[in-house]
Amino acid sequence: MQxxxxxxxxxxxxxELTWRGEVVTVGPQVFDLLLLLVSNRERVVSKDELLSAVWSGRIVSESTITSHINAVRKAIGxxxxxxxxxxxxxRKGYRFVGEIIPCDSPVNTPEAPAKPEVAATLVLPEKPSITVLPFQNLSGDPEQDYFADGIVEDIITALSRLRWLFVIARNSSFTYKGRAVDARGVGQELGVRYxxxxxxxxxGNKIRITGQLIDTCSGTHLWAERFEGLLDDIFELQDQVAESVVGAIAPQLERAEIERAKRKPTDSLDAYDYxxxxxxxxxxGTREAIEQSLALFYRAxxxxPExxxxxxMAAWCHFWRKLNGWMTDRPREIAEGARLARMGVELGRDDAVALTRCGHALAHLTGDVDGGIAFLDRARLLNPNLAPAWFLGGILRALRGETDAAIANLEHAVxxxxxxPEMFRMQVGMALAHFFAGRFELSASWAEKAQGNLPSLLVAAALIAASQALSGRTDKxxxxxxxxxxxxxxxxxxxxxxxxxxxxxEDVARFAEGLRLAGLPE
Incomplete structure (x- = not known):
């Protein structure tokens, strides 16, 4: 019987107890206890029955029974x-209240969906590590996906501010969106413990957030909670989720550190929606998407206004238009992008996202690479797990000629x-660093990867052409x-x-010579 x-x-x-086709390791008494409860699910099972069936009538302490019940609960989430x-x-006992489907024939477990490939097994970091998977949108409205995604992003941001915690970036976590996944498999793919x-x-105006924390090494559920409230309290609810997760991973964490994890991006929910x-x-990353994105940021x-x-993000849109040759009124748009970036760093001195995007945009729009790197370095101090702060800092260091430091930054971002899914930014950064270091074959290889991920990326195409020309492949x-x-x-x-x-x-001269040899007009 199953x-x-x-x-x-x-x-x-x-x-045997299995979860999504994978065996859940439980002791024999825990298995017997679960089987007894499931088999008698229509009624309460008394403690005397438990003692008779599981412990053969032996007298055991109350704490032993409680610990075994807790083990049953942990095994089934x-x-x-x-x-x-x-x-x-x-004062009566215990009852299994879940919905059961008895089955006399073996259950065929569906094959797990294809998983994204990674180059090698990742070693767990020395410090605690976590990924936050996309939350399921149970609203029945696909248009609300962005709202569920935003909640997860804010939890990632809150956790990322904790220096002792290694947090996988949002974009890698979101590759699992819409897929049925095994937490242990995710842990192996991303190299995280939790x-x-x-x-x-x-x-309407009501919201319910549920979450559970899983140890990917053992498959056990460490924590689960449900939060309910009004949209007016959404940021407080997000803070509660982040605080509870932090507490489950490191109970000894001081309250002051948890409080620092609580940051509200804005007090205006409408602005936050935009x-x-x-x-x-x-x-x-496409031209059309950036135009739409810019309009939404202006609305926010x-x-x-603060x-x-x-x-x-609005400044970043202007920079991206400049980088890809999409500007229609170049002087006006550069000035506007710089204005937005300066406003962002003035208002967001302690906002790692604002400092990252504004710093990089300013470097490109005004030419102040040193100033841009300073803003990005501050962003990394505020949030050491913010991947864009590392790969955009790496790109700016490549443009400054610090190729070894650039590559180290970019590898850490990866x-x-x-x-x-935006790996093309890291790949084009690696291409720049290797190009300025004189490694043209490596540069072309990285730039080709970037162009494969985003065909409209102008700088990738230019690096490929210049690298091919300087390595003697003038026809290509x-x-x-x-x-x-x-x-x-x-x-x-x-x-x-x-x-x-x-x-x-010398780097300008090298790039110019490569493009000239490839046939770009003066």
Missing amino acids: FVFEDYVLDQQRR DTGEQQRLVRTVP VLEGSVRKC YLRGTAKLHI IELD FASAYG RLSPLD AGQTLERVRQLDPTLRVSSLSAWLPIQRP
């Missing part, structure tokens, strides 16, 4: 607080976000240059310094 409940199968004949599946009936998963249900929508568009700023991160360089001219017909060798803020004259 009993199926939620994602679990309890096989009486094989004496329940807790004493939730009592979702195993309920304590005071996984947080949950759901968000939004109905900010979340804009961020979702920005990550796509209009509703909350929303530092919105200024930063470790923080190993499955990032000429073919690649056709792609450069399609992406930006106005690009010239003489405009190279105005396009990219390359700091060392």
Whole structure:
């Protein structure tokens, strides 16, 4: 006989408990206790019955019974607080209250969905490590996905501010969106010890957030909680979730450190909605998506004129338009992007996201690479797990000629976000660093990877052409240059310094020579 409940199968004949096809390790007495409760689910099982069936009538302490009940709950993802599946009936006993499907024939477990490939098994960091998976949107409205995503992003941000905690970046976590996943498999793929998963249900002005923390090494559930409230209290609810997760991982953490994890991006929920929508568009990276994203960030700023991160993202949109040759009124748009960036750093001195986006935008829009690096370094002090602060800092260091430091920064960013759908930014940064270090074959290889991920990335195409030309492959360089001219017909060798803020004259000369050999007009 098999009993199926939620994602679990309890096989009486094989004496095996499985979760989504994977065996859950439990002791023989814990298995017997669970089987007894499931088999008698229509009634309360008394403690005397437990003693008779599980301990053969031996007298054991109350604490022994309690610890075994807790072990049963942990094995099936329940807790004493939730009592979702195993309920304590005071002074009577225990009852299994989950919905059971008895089955005489073996249950066929569906094959797990394909998992993203990683180059090698990642070693767990020395400090505690976690990824927060996308929360399920239970609102019944696909248009509310952005809201559930935003809640997860804020939890990631709150956890990332804790220096002792290694947090996987948002973009790698979100590669699992919409997929049924095994927490232990996720832990192996991302190289983390803990996984947080949950759901968000939004109905009118009411919201319910649930979450559970799983140890990926053992598959055990360490913590589960549910938070309910009004949208007016959404930031407080997010803070509670982050605080509870932190407390489950390191109970000895001082209250002051938990308090520092509580940061509200804005007091205007309407502005925050627009900010979340804009961020979702920005990550796509195409010309059309950036135009839509910019309009949404301006709307967020209009509703909350002190929303530092919105200024930063809007400035970033202007920088991205400049980098890809999409500006229609270049002087006006550069000035506007710089204005937004300066407002962002003024309002967001302690906002790592604002400092990261604004600092990088300022470096490109004004040519002040040293100032941009200073803002990015401060962002990394505020939030050492913010992957963009590392890879954008690496790119600026490459433009400053610090190629070894740039590569180290970029490699660390990849470790923080190993499955990032925006990996093209890190790849093009590696291409720049290797190009300025004179390693043209490596530069071309990295730039080709970046272009494969985002074909509209102008700088990747230019690096491929220049690298091919300088390594003697002039025929291929000429073919690649056709792609450069399609992406930006106005690009010239003489405009190279105005396009990219390359700091060392020898690096400008090298890039110019490569593009010239490839056939770019003066």
